[in-house]
Amino acid sequence: MSFNQEFDQHGVWRRQFALRLRLLSEWLTDHDLMEPGIRERLDQLHEQVRNDKIMVAFVAEFSRGKSELINAVFFAGYGRRIMPASAGRTTMCPTELGYDADIPPCLRLLPIETRLQAKSLLDWRNAPEKWERIDLDVNDPEQLAQAIQKVAEVRKVTKAEATALGFWNDELPEDNPMPGPDGMIEVPKWRHALINMAHPLLKQGLVILDTPGLNAIGAEPELTVSLLPQAHAVVFILAADTGVTKSDLGIWRQHLSVLGEGNESRLVVLNKIDTMWDALSSPEQVQLQIASQRTDAADILGLSPRQVLAVSAQKGLLAKVNRDKKLLKASKLMELETALGVDLLGQRRAILRSAVATGIQALRLETSRLVHTRARDLVEQVQELEGLRGKNDGVIKQMRLRIEQEQAEFDASGAKIQAVRSVHLRLLKDLFALLGHTHLKIEVAELTKALKQPGVKLGVRRAYGKTFERLREGLVQTERLAGEIQSMLEGSFKGLNAEYGFSLQAPPQPKLARFYRDLELIEKSHVQYLSLGNALRLAQPEFAERLARALMSRLRVVFETAVNEVELWNKSAAAQLDAQLRERRRNFGRRIEAVSRIQQAAGGLNERIRELQALQAELNLADAKLAELTEHLLSAKEEETAEATAA
Known part of the structure; x- marks a missing residue:
């Protein structure tokens, strides 16, 4: 199952859960059981599932095909490239793609000059008026791609300005960009970009983080100490023909290997395997070369070989657009999507369902306690009247x-x-x-x-x-x-x-x-x-x-x-x-x-006892119904798979 299909299935489960939660909420209201504490539990469960986000960060040095890989996995349905992926530098600033229903489709860009002010990126997120905004037409691939091209924009500054912005350091000449003939330094025009669009995967809670190369990463510490550690999975892209270069290893050691206690949520992609398709070599020889690169990369980075995958993003995108199954298989793109779907979504869904199950059990306990309190009071009243x-x-x-x-x-x-x-x-x-x-x-x-x-x-x-x-x-x-x-x-x-x-x-x-x-x-x-x-x-x-x-x-x-x-x-x-x-x-x-x-009234005693007994019967039914509704929430039925497949 591809990443898109797995994510569709995850989305189906979330929608079904929200529907069942709403039914439970209506039932509790109808039966006068919606106490403030119970409502608090319901609201928390609803927010927990509705706002669950899964962030996948794509990290690479320049010219590794990172943006092309994002296009191939997520945006092939547009029939063209959406993220800029031409030769040379593409994404020049960290770019987040997500969906917020309260904001119209747009691209928001934070000017690079904000680095000179004493505010964090989190503070700037709460100041939307400081971002340049461009509306997006998600139904027009041409307009969409042209607008998003702005994340590749640069501007030229003096060495003094580049130093103040964090892109030049006389003490670290090997990290400095090459000055132009006029002595000016090329730096990104934007510090951060936020793309809000109603792509099916983004609507279901996926957040894609596209990062720039080593120089830009190092100059923006908030990216590596805040954004990357929050990612649920990191896809690190290398070039298949060169393997792990010195600069690749620098990114890995300084920014990725330190993100957590383990590397289970890391996937390494050896991209551009099509450059190794050699007419003078047999397919078997090519596969042996690719397998050797995978093994070497895994050893150098300290990963399991199964976490290193070899693909051709460019051929995969082309195959999807042209519906060429043979080329798609050769590109091995679906192997990456399966790894993302099974490992990332499987782990994430298990964590979410475990948290949700705990919340449902607490909700059931709190509501049952209220039902049992009322039932006990009714028993005492009946005994009193008897x-x-x-x-x-x-x-x-x-x-x-x-x-x-x-x-x-x-x-x-x-x-x-x-x-x-x-x-x-x-x-x-x-x-x-x-x-x-x-x-x-x-x-x-x-x-x-x-x-x-x-x-x-x-x-x-x-x-x-x-x-x-x-x-x-x-x-x-x-x-x-x-x-x-x-x-x-x-x-x-x-x-x-x-x-x-x-x-x-x-x-x-x-x-x-x-x-x-x-x-x-x-x-x-x-x-x-x-x-x-x-x-x-x-x-x-x-x-x-x-x-x-x-x-x-x-x-x-x-x-x-x-x-x-x-x-x-x-x-x-x-x-x-x-x-x-x-x-x-x-x-x-x-x-x-x-x-x-x-x-x-003389007959009031018997009438009231009958009323109380009827209420007792209703409470017994309510207790059984509560158990049924909460069990329905907890169950992971296979119907979601069928619905996802149909969708």
Whole structure:
């Protein structure tokens, strides 16, 4: 199955899940079960699946056929090239292709001069007015390709300007571009490009990151310390005839091999195998040469041979456009697509479904608890009313007084419940302070100061180590505080359950272990700039400033995600308590109403008991239906495969 087909299948599953979630939501509303905590769970599940993105980053030195490979895999349906892929330099700035339904199809370009200002790329994303925008007609391939050609634009600047922008360093002559006859330096016109278009794959959540060559990557640290580490898969393109060159190895070692703990999400593509198709060599000899290049590349890069694939993007694109099955097979493009589909999407879908399953189980538990609370209250009411059979008006009146007294005592207990909440909120405030933006800035201040000091940064490695040690210690304190809150919740809920007959259960404590891994990954991606080879680049004030901003942007995302998890935990506990308080108050109202009806009519007792028994039967059915609907959400039915194939 090709990458496109696999992604279609993934999209079908997401659409089916959204439909089933909507049906569950409507059913919960119809049965008066849509409590705030349950709605919060539903909204989280919906957002989790709707906004799930899969980013595939394509990385290569210049002239490796990277943009042609993107055209062949994703845009062959247009019958022509969409990404610029002519000879020489093509993509001159990092380019993201994705889809946002709230924005019309367009190309947005961030001027290269923004590097001179003290803002990160993340900050610039929130300033759309600073980007040049070009509307796209996705139904006109010619207009689309012509507009996207702008990502290849360059401009000429003086050496002083090139130095300020990060493209020239007198201390690193081998990394500098070749000046023109007039002494001017050619640099990219744009710093970053965002393409928003309703391509079928992009609509389903795919994000493609097309990166420029080594010189441009090195000059934009935010790309390597923020964007690339967030990619779910990295496709590294080499030329089949040359294998791993020195500059290829430089990109791999400095920017790719440090992205994570393992290389499972890396695919290496030996492109342009058609240059090895030799009329003087037999097909078997050609295949042996290609196999040898694959083995050598895998050994040099420290990968499994199965992660190195040999293709011809140009022939693959041509074959798709002309529907030439024989040429498509020879290009081996489908082998790459299968690897992307099976490895990337298979892993991603498994992770997403696991997370979704956890959310559904929590939703089921919370809703079942509410159903069981109501069922228990109904049983108690029926027993209470059954005890009134044959009793006179005085006994019935006495029961009403007892219920009203219970209600008054329960209302008076609000101060005790409020005290529990006050302690909880005080501890929670301390926890949020540890994860807050102000605390983060304080922890990173020493490192930021070390990065901004002039000249060679002798103590910066130590500053990095101390900073990340403090950040990890902050997470340890956060976990410890979360544990105290969890113990307090469990104790408080146990007391409330015993005193008021509630069925409260403290939600699971948020798991912060993955944020330790995020910190480790961020530190690892930054340490690459602390090597002796990068000392001169790091000595440039502009570069160090960009590195500091990139670090803060990335850390802010990590800590904001942690805050969101803690908030969900807090809301789940609070919503559960609120729901049971509301149910208890409703229960008092129903009991008083029932006694009033019995006092007013002789047949009211039997009628009310029958009503309650009917409600019991409805709740039993609701409990069974809830299990069915949530199980339907959890199931991975094969119907999605059939629908994807039909589509």
